[in-house]
Amino acid sequence: MTIPTLLLVGCGKMGGALMRGWVSSPTPPRIFILDRKLQDAPAGCTIFRTPEEITPDVKPDIIVLAVKPAGAEAMLSSLKTVLGERMNHTALLSVMAGKSCEKLASWCGRADMPVIRTMPNTPSCVGAGATGLYASPHVSQAQKDLAIRLMEQVGTVVSVPHEEDLRTVIAIAGSAPAYVFYLAELLEKVGQDFGLDAHASRALVRGMIYGVGKMLHELPEDAETLRKNVTSPNGTTAAALSVFMKEEHWPRLIPEAAKAAIKRSRELDD
Ligand SMILES: NC(=O)C1=CN([C@@H]2O[C@H](COP(=O)(O)OP(=O)(O)OC[C@H]3O[C@@H](n4cnc5c(N)ncnc54)[C@H](O)[C@@H]3O)[C@@H](O)[C@H]2O)C=CC1
Numbered sequence: 313m314t315i316p317t318l319l320l321v322g323c324g325k326m327g328g329a330l331m332r333g334w335v336s337s338p339t340p341p342r343i344f345i346l347d348r349k350l351q352d353a354p355a356g357c358t359i360f361r362t363p364e365e366i367t368p369d370v371k372p373d374i375i376v377l378a379v380k381p382a383g384a385e386a387m388l389s390s391l392k393t394v395l396g397e398r399m400n401h402t403a404l405l406s407v408m409a410g411k412s413c414e415k416l417a418s419w420c421g422r423a424d425m426p427v428i429r430t431m432p433n434t435p436s437c438v439g440a441g442a443t444g445l446y447a448s449p450h451v452s453q454a455q456k457d458l459a460i461r462l463m464e465q466v467g468t469v470v471s472v473p474h475e476e477d478l479r480t481v482i483a484i485a486g487s488a489p490a491y492v493f494y495l496a497e498l499l500e501k502v503g504q505d506f507g508l509d510a511h512a513s514r515a516l517v518r519g520m521i522y523g524v525g526k527m528l529h530e531l532p533e534d535a536e537t538l539r540k541n542v543t544s545p546n547g548t549t550a551a552a553l554s555v556f557m558k559e560e561h562w563p564r565l566i567p568e569a570a571k572a573a574i575k576r577s578r579e580l581d582d
């Protein structure tokens with residue numbers, strides 16, 4: 313299998329997580345990075361600070377666009393100028409939470425530009441990402457297969473049938489690591505407030521979330537069964553869950569938070 317060449321445009325929190333996941337994978341792609349701020353890149357990756365620095369030998373199979381949605385138009389317009397003819401032999405893979413395939417293609421100067429939109433998440437940096445992927449009609453099967461393979465190198469990939477489905481992916485996977493990190497912060501604080509030292513509290517919460525993730529990943533049982541296995545009748549877990557499960561608490565708050573993420577993704581499209 314030939315090693316694909318990527319031009320990673322934007323190597324901040326999400327682009328950087330993908331880069332770390334890729335370089336640690338058994339068969340890393342060849343990565344060129346365009347980022348104005350990045351100081352160091354792993355061995356074998358070349359950094360350019362501006363589109364104008366991109367050298368003629370850079371012929372990417374895929375351009376991975378990982379800048380903020382607001383910066384996408386200007387960036388694609390510069391890439392179009394700098395890459396010229398090379399733009400006709402590449403596909404664009406966006407990780408951005410906004411901007412449609414149609415808009416991205418028009419900013420590339422080609423209505424038939426193959427555009428793949430993905431919504432990955434930062435656990436990609438440890439090869440445990442979860443990515444939703446949508447390929448526009450101009451993407452060839454080979455390009456789609458390559459995009460899926462690249463994202464599978466850093467975790468789980470789910471193809472969605474409609475571009476609009478990516479908003480739901482944002483709400484339950486792209487943004488969702490932050491919800492879990494917030495839960496970890498709150499639990500660690502509870503541990504300390506109730507008498508454990510900071511180190512003990514942190515180790516217990518991190519170990520617990522790691523274990524839960526591993527069980528969900530490895531075991532066939534659904535989440536409900538695994539929850540019920542922890543919940544002894546009239547025990548401590550039932551007491552705690554009776555608070556979370558009140559209608560006005562998690563059953564209302566989780567969908568409300570998801571709707572807020574979806575609403576914001578619509579605003580980022582404009
Ligand atoms: N942070 C996350 O967990 C996730 C982010 N995303 C998407 O990833 C995209 C990037 O988000 P983050 O990585 O969080 O932002 P970030 O600000 O950490 O990264 C953006 C990077 O792009 C570079 N950059 C921006 N404009 C540039 C230019 N004109 N020339 C050269 N370099 C330039 C910046 O130096 C920076 O390193 C967004 O569109 C976001 O929707 C998607 C999924 C998860």
Ligand SMILES: O=C(O)[C@@H]1CCC=N1
Nearest residue numbers: 408409482486487488
């Ligand atoms: O917060 C954001 O807009 C980005 C997209 C998903 C995660 N971070």
